[in-house]
Amino acid sequence: MMRATQVLGLVGGVAWVAAAFLWEGGDDPLELGLFWVGAVCLTLFLLELGMLLVKRGLLALRLFVACALPLLVWMVVAFAATSASDDGIVWGMTGAAVAVFAVVQLARPMPERATL
Numbered sequence: 001m002m003r004a005t006q007v008l009g010l011v012g013g014v015a016w017v018a019a020a021f022l023w024e025g026g027d028d029p030l031e032l033g034l035f036w037v038g039a040v041c042l043t044l045f046l047l048e049l050g051m052l053l054v055k056r057g058l059l060a061l062r063l064f065v066a067c068a069l070p071l072l073v074w075m076v077v078a079f080a081a082t083s084a085s086d087d088g089i090v091w092g093m094t095g096a097a098v099a100v101f102a103v104v105q106l107a108r109p110m111p112e113r114a115t116l
Contacts, residue, residue: 002048002052002110003110005047006105007106008041008042008044008045009042009044009045009049009099009101009105010103010106011038011041012038012040012041012043012044012045012095013042013095013096013097013098013099013102015034015037015041015095016035016039016091016094016096017095017096017099018034019034019038019088019091019092020088020091020093022034023086023087035091038095042073043070043074045098045102046069047066047067047069047070050062050066050070051063051065051066053065053066053069073094077091077094
């Protein structure tokens with residue numbers, strides 16, 4: 001499941017970068033489609049990343065951190081987008097950063113499971 005969410009992070013980041021290049025500030029369906037597909041993929045990637053941040057602990061703590069990480073990223077990016085003169089650039093830079101992070105995660109070897 002980790003590899004699937006890492007691929008989703010890469011796909012979402014690339015979708016946001018593509019939407020940033022096509023962004024003209026309008027309501028073009030292609031731009032909005034790429035944006036929302038990227039948003040869903042990035043959110044799922046960040047949820048999985050949040051689950052990995054807490055290795056041990058209660059399930060409630062892991063779920064809290066898993067939900068808090070995407071919310072934090074969304075709030076920071078939304079604030080930056082409203083402050084910028086062209087919000088497409090902010091979404092594109094965020095997509096590029098998440099895509100690079102997903103590639104780094106994909107390049108790391110998978111941890112082996114302990115067999116009993």
